[in-house]
């Protein structure tokens with residue numbers, strides 16, 4: 528089994544750091560990369576092969592993933608909202624993808640269990656409506672995890688302090704999925 532990991536946004540935030548917490552300066556691109564690298568090492572430790580790419584080019588990400596031989600694709604992001612009260616975790620999958628939905632559910636549940644945060648659920652990213660490029664343009668079952676809201680004080684501290692726990696939860700979600708699939 529091989530998992531392609533895509534930490535969201537551009538390496539070193541150039542040109543796109545993703546969402547940034549205005550008070551602390553915590554950047555989505557940095558959280559996503561740290562979590563993605565840790566997911567890779569947790570998965571490698573249990574015999575799951577990984578490949579990781581963070582890139583500003585969504586096209587490059589999908590091309591690389593599609594030629595990588597990966598069985599599953601996981602994109603890692605932080606959420607953000609105008610309302611500072613919005614918080615919690617949600618995971619997107621492609622509509623109608625049975626394995627995508629199952630994998631999303633396993634990862635979502637492990638993060639909720641580990642973080643005791645608000646469960647915003649597994650959601651379908653519907654092309655033309657709320658579609659997500661990396662989910663729509665990857666060949667294998669693909670999910671996009673919104674770890675927590677970088678714009679919320681409580682979630683921001685989780686994203687700053689609990690990167691390793693987020694990563695372990697994602698890796699456990701993958702191994703849970705291996706068992707049920």
Ligand SMILES: [Zn+2]
Nearest residue numbers: 535545604605
């Ligand atoms: Zn993002």
